[in-house]
Amino acid sequence: MSSPQQPPRCAVLHSPAWPLIAAIVHNPQIYAPAQPLAVFDAQRVSCCSPAAWGEGVRLGQRRRQAQGACPHLVIVPHDPERDARLFEPVVRSVGTLVPLIDVATPGSLLLATRGPSRYVGGDDALAIRLIALATTGVNALGESLDIEAVLSAGGGMGVGIADGRIAATLAARSAAHRGTPIVVPGGSSATAEFLAPYAVKVLVSVAGCPPQLIDLLGRLGLRQLGDIAALSPTHLVDRFGSIGLVLHRLASGTDDTPPATVPPPADLSITRVFDDPILQLDMLVFAAKSLTDELGTYFHERGQICTRMRIEADSEHGETSHRVWYRSQGMHSSTMLDRVRWQLDGWINGADPPSAGITMLRITPTEIRSDAGTQEGFWGGRSQADETAARAITRVIGFLGPQGVTVASWNGGRDPRQVYDMIPVADLGSTAAAGEQLLLRPQDDSLADPNLWPGSLPTPAPAVVFHEALSVAVIDQRGHSVSVSGRGLVSAPPATLTLKGANHEVVAWAGPWPIEERWWDERSRRVARFQLVVQVPDGQRAYLVEVFAGNWWLTAEYA
Template sequence: MSRLLVLWCPDWPVVAACAVAGRSVAAPAAVVSANRVVAVNASARAEGVHLDLRRREAQGRCPDITVFPDDPDRDARLFEPVAAAVEEAAVGVEVVCPGLVAVPARGPAAYFGSEEAAAERLIDQVAAHTGVESQVGVADGLFAATRAAHRGVVVAPGAGAEFLAPLSIREFREHPELVDLLRRLGIRTLGAFAALDPGDVVSRFGAAAGRAHRLARGLEQRPPARRRPPVDLSVTHNPDPPIERVDAAAFVARGLGERLHSGLAAHGLACTRLGIHASTANGEELSRVWRCAEPLTPTGIADRVRWQLDGWLRGARRPSAGITVLRLEPEETVDGRALQLGLWQGGHDEQAERAARAMVHVQGLLGPEGVLTPVIGGGRGPADQVRLVPWGDERVPAAPVDQPWPGRLPAPSPATVPTRTLPVSVIDRDGLEVGVTGRFVLTGRPDVVAVGGGQTRRVLAWAGPWPADERWWELGAGRRRARLQVLLAEKSEEDSQDALLLVRENEKWSVEGIYD
């Protein structure tokens, strides 16, 4: 696992808002979004103001508080000088979000003598160049290193799980539904969550909880299966005229984000580390890497590109000429197939993202099994070919599609597959039940089908049987079935004909599918 040094600027949205307004950060202040507090400084916290408090209640508790609107562009623009200051003392700087940067710890620790010395040097560097207070933490992995930065500590290698164990489950701020559910179950610390069986966590709470469980155990969010994508997946734009204004940068960012995401999706990939590179008309080279815990959506890519261009074009060290070349490079990717939206294929747009958030919200209310999506796989019968998986879980078919599957039914497949057994009887002209011999031959010609309640329907046509003799070589696991398609006469003049897929197993017939 990579060892990271994380520099954190406490209450950064408030610090940035105060800097723009020309107010002292020592005075009580808060940043509000959707009428709720999303950031608050130490002076306001001392008066009882905390995150998620309503604006009016915050002002009631602290009448002198200054309230600022949430502005991610402002936060990112003012944070660029901090990232640049860190970059002067350490290589490989990655912006996680405005207010937080990560650096591989090995280089600075070797250069300055130890991880503690490197942490002190970066704090001094940021304070000297920007006047901003910061804290540094060092640990294995981004999650543990970020929590260490919030406390200003250096966690020994391999001690991440021990460090995280006593921390509150509320550290999973990005997953409020999961936190609320775990607290209602009596799980209050990361250590208590980490003690649960990983398989039980995934089966009960879903894939997102499984990733959070890995973090609580001091592991990476995903197993180390990342790979560097081919060079041709990067996207380049040559603006004409050169980009000099933020509004032009925002327009370019959206188009580039869509292009990069589409290229990655075509290869089954998603980006978790985004490199933004720019060149100006005077030959200046600008570069910054953004790291994200979750795979970036087109909107997420566009936001980070816009924030970075805003920081370059309006920052204290703005380039001397407009940007003539802009290149986005996926520095690190993960398998993106599990992230594709089944109902909105190709629709990683704002509507699809809202739908995904709504489904996650429903899962928070009903549990992971409350929202299921179908995955088509291999098999002989319609029920065998469809696997329902909780929303967000990896969409892997139950059986491979590319196998021959002898005895598989021909197209088309039934439109409806009953979820419970519907017993029927197939009768020949002599009033005897039609069976299937050991050689998969019908014992008689189907004449009528008796469905539930004793109602009989005449058989107009039939096809089959299709034999399925599965795992005959394995003692106790074999399964013999025969399928039969029947077309039934209408019940009355107003009704239409019905087509059923019947299956015979253990000397009994049942309805396996209904055709439209």
């Protein structure tokens, strides 16, 4: 078994919560550094500000959990294009020192230190210089803002320098939390010693390892990178196959690139020259789609996938935008097109846009590996589980008929029972039947904004909405049923909730939220809703109740 080559020395600049920095700079009137801010991706917290962290918000929490920990949490929309566009000035600022920069994701970039380190006087000086250049780039986005406060809201900027991408990335993440750069001494032994205490789960985010593999390693007792590095590579290969060798190299810091990497053909670069210069982003992206589709087809036919590519664009006046993009999981045609869009958007709509239209666009794959068939998760594309679920749905429809299988479809409304409707899968057409769309959501998150539905309940929404409301009684201290006048005035504070013959003390309440719908129609209804927290034998529970025509109904329960 051949010994791996020593990985090149790398520097990584990393911002833990760059989407928050981008949001504050983009909309300073809406978002402030001192606010508890959080970004949700796939309904889970992907990043949050220190103020939100102090209130109990944690990464990976669901929206309901985060808002329960911090009721006044300010939700920042997930917008990768905004993040990439506003990261462009930072990349250009660092590019004044280093011509070739590898951008992994907005908020994180990598560069080789061999030349720059000698130029500025060593790794320590390079780390300080990179922080200064990144700060200059952020300052160009909002000169009137308190840049230190803005960077603090995003977790700061960290620089890590080490041998290999993995060690440098982990060093940069630790540096952002510590507040000072981290320089790991060179050599495989020093790198392995630095990596040893890290949990194995970090390989999911920094190396693209499947979560199922990391879970298996944990069940086998391999919970830290040092545990894997201490094993023999032969034993890991016997147990896991070729991926075992990759795991050992990752954990020991001797290699952080897939062993199946193949050199790209010299003629694989694809160029599009425009006779008439183009400055409209949509037209450029449309032209780029044919290039990315051609590359995607080329790799698919050969069982390969691109993990690193260079995108170049030239303007009529000789201005250029050159970027290298990397994704450990590989890039299909749609993923390539996203990178093209991000780069061009950041250049054309950035702080230093080209003075003329774009005349040339070139995409060059620089790193290709064999496609191992890795499937993305539910939120990132179709997987084998999606295919299995689609076939199962088709079989169930065959047993129960087209009306027997339904999915939730977003409808909107003031009542939790109206926000989603259950509609037959068959009515959604072949796309849903193929498993590509099993839950319909509003295309624009702003459509779900409670401010667009006067009289709607404040967030978070109830966890359980009863299909049929339960008849209850809400009594005041004198034993009279609580009522609500036409002006929305409550006769007396609720004191007792009677549910299924049992009385429960009301320890807190809020409301009413009155609704009067279709006042011009004979089907009009006037409803007033309350949130009640009641005492039960096993603790407390929160309910949503409503009074309609003098009768009280329990319609939902909060988690």
